Amino acid sequence: MIGGLFIYNHKGEVLISRVYRDDIGRNAVDAFRVNVIHARQQVRSPVTNIARTSFFHVKRSNIWLAAVTKQNVNAAMVFEFLYKMCDVMTAYFGKISEENIKNNFVLIYELLDEILDFGYPQNSETGALKTFITQQGIKSQTKEEQSQITSQVTGQIGWRREGIKYRRNELFLDVLESVNLLMSPQGQVLSAHVSGRVVMKSYLSGMPECKFGMNDKIVIDKQGKGGTTDDTGKSELGGSGKQSIAIDDCTFHQCVRLSKFDSERSISFIPPDGEYELMRYRTTKDIILPFRVIPLVREVGRTKLEVKVVIKSNFKPSLLAQKIEVRIPTPLNTSGVQVICMKGKAKYKASENAIVWKIKRMAGMKESQISAEIELLPTNDKKKWARPPISMNFEVPFAPSGLKVRYLKVFEPKLNYSDHDVIKWVRYIGRSGIYETRC
C-alpha cells in the first residue's frame, strides 16, 4: 500500500510529508526531488521507479503531489486517491497553491491521518469529513452527534448525513458535455465522441430516494417492446428531435445502486447533499458537431504562408454559441502576421505561436472567415514545420450528444413532501473538448 505522501512546491521544497510505512525513509523525499522535479528532461511517466521505490505523482498548477511505495500496490487506486486528495483539499480551502497549503498544513495533516490509514484509503467524502474535521477546531460534540458521525463515516450511505432540512426542496441538474473531434483537412471525421457529465445540486430534506431517467436507447427500446399501454405517453415526454441516444458507456457516483442499473438499467440513488457528479457517460454515434472548421494553408515560397480558415455553425438558428475561440498555430520562425477577420477579434500571439481568433457570440447556421498572411524568417532547419492542428473552443446551449433528461423523481416516505413539491431545474451546456481540425 501507499508508504508515504509528499507535497512539494515547484522548487522541490517539501510542504507536507507524511510517512505511513516503515520501509519509506526520509531519503525518499530527496530521491523524488532529485530524479523527477529537478530532472533535466521532460517527465516521461507519471510512475517512476527509483532504487526499488515507486513514486506516483500528479501535478496541480505548480504543486507536486507524490505517493511513494515499495510494494506492488494498486496503481489505479493510488492515482484515484491522489485526485481525491486534491478534491478534498480544494473543497476545504480552495485552489491548491503553495500559499494555501502552507496556510492549512495542520488541517492537511489531520485529513491525511483520517483518509489514509497505514496506506489504505478510508472514507474520503468531503461531506462526511466536514462533519468532524473543521478548520475552526473541534466543537465539543454530544454523544448522539459523535455516533452519528462515526456511523456516517463508516456506514452504507457515507455520503449523506441524516436530519437535513430545507424549507424549499429544490434541485438543479446540469448536463455538461464536452464534444471532441478530430477532423482531417478534407473534412472527414477521424474520430468524434462526447464525454458528458450530469452534475446535480440537491437541496432536499431527509433521506430522499431519487430516480433519474434519460432518453437512453436501451430503456426506450425496452419500453417500446414492453407494451403499447403507456408507450404513447412516454414518447411524448421524450421531446422533439432525436427520440433516443445510444450511450456507449456510463459510470456513476458511488451513491447509485450499480446492481440495479446492471439488471434493470434504472438509475436510483440517495443523493449527497449539495453539489456532486451523478454520472459520466460517453457517446460516439450521431453526434451533432456544432462547428465545422475549413482550413486552407498555402506556402508561398519559403518565407510566406497564407492561411484562410472558415468556420460554420451547425445548429438551430435560434440558438447562440458563446465564447468562440479559434486557435491557428503558426511556425516557430514566424516574424510577422497580418490578419483580417469578418467577425470578432484576431491577434497573433508570438509567445503561444498561434493566431487566436475570438468571437463572443454566433448564431446557428452562420459562417465566418479569417485570413492571415504569415511572414517567415528563412532558416536552415531542414525539418519541416509539423503543422499542429487548428483547435477550437466554444460553448453551446444544448447537448451535442442529443441526451435529454426525461425525469428525476424524488420520494421521501418519512417526510411530508412529494415529488411535485420539489422545484427542479435542468440546464444543458455543450462545450468543446479537444476539437481539432488538421491542416
Place this chain on the structure above:
Amino acid sequence: MTDSKYFTTTKKGEIFELKAELNSDKKEKKKEAVKKVIASMTVGKDVSALFPDVVNCMQTDNLELKKLVYLYLMNYAKSQPDMAIMAVNTFVKDCEDPNPLIRALAVRTMGCIRVDKITEYLCEPLRKCLKDEDPYVRKTAAVCVAKLHDINAQLVEDQGFLDTLKDLISDSNPMVVANAVAALSEIAESHPNSNLLDLNPQTINKLLTALNECTEWGQIFILDCLANYTPRDDRESQSICERVTPRLSHANSAVVLSAVKVLMKFMEMLPKDLDYYGTLLKKLAPPLVTLLSAEPELQYVALRNINLIVQKRPEILKHEMKVFFVKYNDPIYVKLEKLDIMIRLASQANIAQVLAELKEYATEVDVDFVRKAVRAIGRCAIKVEQSAERCVSTLLDLIQTKVNYVVQEAIVVIKDIFRKYPNKYESVIATLCENLDSLDEPEARAAMIWIVGEYAERIDNADELLESFLEGFHDESTQVQLQLLTAIVKLFLKKPTETQELVQQVLSLATQDSDNPDLRDRGYIYWRLLSTDPVAAKEVVLAEKPLISEETDLIEPTLLEELICHIGTLASVYHKPPSAFVEGSRGVQHRRLPPRAGSVESAESPDVGQSGPSEAPPAVIPSQGDLLGDLLNLDLAPPTATVPSVQPSMQMGAMDLLGGGLDSLMGDESDTLGGDIGGSPSMGAGLGAAPTAMPAALGGAPPVGGGLGDLFDLGGGVGMPTGFYVVPKTLWLPAMKAKGLEISGTFARRGGIIQMDMSLTNKAMSVMTDFAIQFNRNSFGLAPAGPLQVLTPLSPNQTIDVSLPLSTSGPVMKMEPLNNLQVAVKNNIDVFYFSCQFPLSLLFVEDGKMERQVFLATWKDIPNDNEAQFQIKDIHLNSDAASNKLQGSNIFTIAKRTVEGQDMLYQSIKLTNSIWVLAEMRVQTGNPNYTLSIKCRAPEVCQFVYQCYEMVLKN
C-alpha cells in the same frame, strides 16, 4: 490567521524558545508552539530534542492539539524509545475514551509507533477496540492488526488477533469488512502458504454482499482479494462474474480495473461456447474505453493494462481502434502507449486508417514518438501483408523528408520488410543508398550494411559502399562490425573477382586486430569456410533465410498470465512480475490464471510429459546481434530443403521417451540433438563426431550380401518382377553389449509399408519384459509407426521375431552416412543403443514411374554437376531381366533405346520424401559391366542409389 508563518522561523536558538513556549500555561501558546514544531519537522529539521516537552502536551482535551502531538510521536518515537513510554499511559486511557473518534485515534496512532515496549501495551486496548460497539473504531482496529503484524508477526499470532480479524469479515458494517479484508490480504502475502485468507463460497458470498455497500476504496480491497480466489467450477465462476460486472460502471477507475481483473481471471474458467462468455466479452470493452477519458495519469495506467488485455484477448477491443488515436495534447507517455496498442490492433480491416494516422504522427515534434511511429509503419507492413506496398511508399516519403532520425528509423524497418517479403521491394534500394552518409546510429548503419550485402548483386557500387564503412572499422560498434564482416563475405561470394582484396582486409581486421571474441570467431569461421570449400561457404552464407514473424514485442505467455492476475497494480504498469521490484517476500509469489475450461490437468504419462513448451512461443524478429545464429541457421539447407521438415517442438516430444538416452550416444555434443535443426553453432561438429563415437558394428553394413549374394545370383528371376529384395538379417546388437539381449535384423518394404524385421534373443539368465523402441532423428524421418509388439516376456534362450512397421513422418536430421539409423531399445533391464544402415531402396515408393516428357525435362533441368557415374560389374543379365528385377524394388524403367548394340535404360525412382532420382543404365551385350549414370537434385543420395542397384542386380 494563517499557518504559513510557522514555516518562516529561522532564528537561532529556536529550539530553546520553542521549549519555553511548549511549557507555557496558556493553551493557545502551547498549540502555536506544537504547530511550529510540526512545521520544522516537515521541512526536515531535527526537533527530536523537544520530545519530552511535546509529550507533555499530550494530556489535553483539545483534539486538534492531541492530533498534532500524535503526529510528532509517530515521527520521533523510534528514535527516543525510552521516552516514548511516557506516552503509553495516555494512549491506553484514550482507548477507553467515551468519544469513538478519540478511541480510534488512539489505536490508530499506537499502531504507528514502532517501539517494542509500546506494542506490548497495545495488545489489550487493541483487543477491546476490535470488539468495540462503534464501527468506526472497529474498522480502525482492523487495520491496526496489520500494523502490529508488520512490527511483530509472532505477537499477533500468539494473541489470536488473526482469528478476530477473520471474524470481522462477517461484520455487519461494510467498511469494517473491507478493512479486515485489506489487513488479512496483506498479512497473507507475507505468509504465502498459510491458509489465512481461507476463501470459500460462504466468505466469497459475504464479500460480494459487502461489495455493494462499502466505499469505493473498500470495493477495491474486496475485488483485489476476490481475484486471488479460484472458483471450484465454471458455474461458481459465472455467478461471481455476474455479481462483479455492475462494478464496471463505477466512477472510480481503480474499481473498474480491479473488476476487470477478476473478470479476466475467472473468464478463463468459462467454456467458450457459453452464451455468457460472449456477453461478458462484450461488456468489457466499453468500460476499458471509458478509462481513456480519465485524467492522463490514469489513462497511462489503463493503457498499460489494455496492452496486456489486448495480448491476452484481442477480441475484446478489436473494433475500438479509433479511441487509441493519439491526440495532439496527450502527454508523451500516453502517446507512446496508445501507439503500441494501435499496432497490436492493426488488421486488414482498419489498416488504411491506421497508416494515415501513423504518417501524421511521424511529423510530430517528440523524437521518441516519431521514431516509434516510423517503426510502427514497418510493423504494419509486416503484420498486414495487403498494406505492405502502401507502408513502403509511406516510408519512402518519410525518407525524403531527410530528417535524420526518421531516415534511420525507416531504414531499420525497411530491412525487416525486405526479409518478410523477399524479392518484392528491392527497387527502393537506390533511394536508401542515397542516405548512406547521414546514418550515424549503429542500428541504422547495421541495417543499411545488411541491405547492401544482401543485395550486392543489384548494387553496382556495393564494394565502394562497403569499403567506405571499412575505413573506420574499429570505431564502429560490435553490431556494425559483425554486420560489415558478413556483408563483405556475401559480396565476395557474389562478385569474387573484384572483391578479393576487400574480403581479405575485413577478415584480417576481424581476426587479427580485434579483441572482441564474437567478431574474431565469426571471422575465423568465414575464413576457413572460404579457404576450404567455397561452394559450402556459398551454401552457408547465401542460403535462404527463414521468414520473420509478424508479431513482435509480445510478452512471454507465462509472464502475461501472471501480469493478467496483477491488473491494475504496479506490476501491470511496469510489465514486470512483482518479484522484480518488490523487496523481501511480500507479494512475490507468482500468480497463475486458473486452468482453462475443459482442459485436463496433466493427464499425460510422466515419461512423455514435461517435454518443454508444447506451443512454440512466437518468434521475434532477430536483432542484429543474433547474426551468428542467423548464419548457422542456414547451414544445413541442402539436405533439409529436400526433406519434409518437422516442427522442432515435435522432435523434442518424440525424443524424450527415452529420457535423453540417445543424447549420451553422441557424447559431449548432446545439446545438438535437443536443439533446433542447425540452430546451434556446434552442429557441424556434432555431425562429424557421431560416427567416431558409434559402435564398430556399423562397419559390416554396406557391403551386405557379398558372399551370400552369390548363392542367389544365378537363380535371380528372369522375366517376372521379383519383389523387394530383403537383405538377410545381420547382427545389430551383440549380447555382450546389451546385458544379454541380442538383436539382429533387416529392413523390408512390403506392399508399400516399410518394416523393420528383428530377431530378439535373450542370452541372459533372467526374463526380459517391457520392450520399447525409439529412433534418433535421421535423414529420412524414419520412425516406428507403432509400439514394439513383444507380447510375451522373453525367457532365457528364447528368440522372438518381430516386425515393426515404420513411418517416414518422424523428425529429420541429416546423418552420416545418409542411411544411418540410430536406435534405442529399452527393456526392463536397461536402455541399449545401436546403429544400423538401411538400404535406400526401402524408401523407393510405388508410384515412382515418371512420365516420359517430365523425365526428359527434368533430366535436362538438373545440372550436370549433379550427375554421378558408376560401374556395376559382373552382372550376367540382359537388359529386360535387369529391368524386371529392378522394378521389384520400385526402380521403374520408363524407356529403352538401343544404340549401336547398347541398351540404354532410362529409369526413375521416387523417394518417400518426394525426391526424384533419374538414372540411365547402359547395358552392352556380352559385357558383364553396366554403366550407371544417376542424376538427382540432391546428389548425396546417388551413392546410395547405386548401392541399391548393385544389391538388387546381384541378388
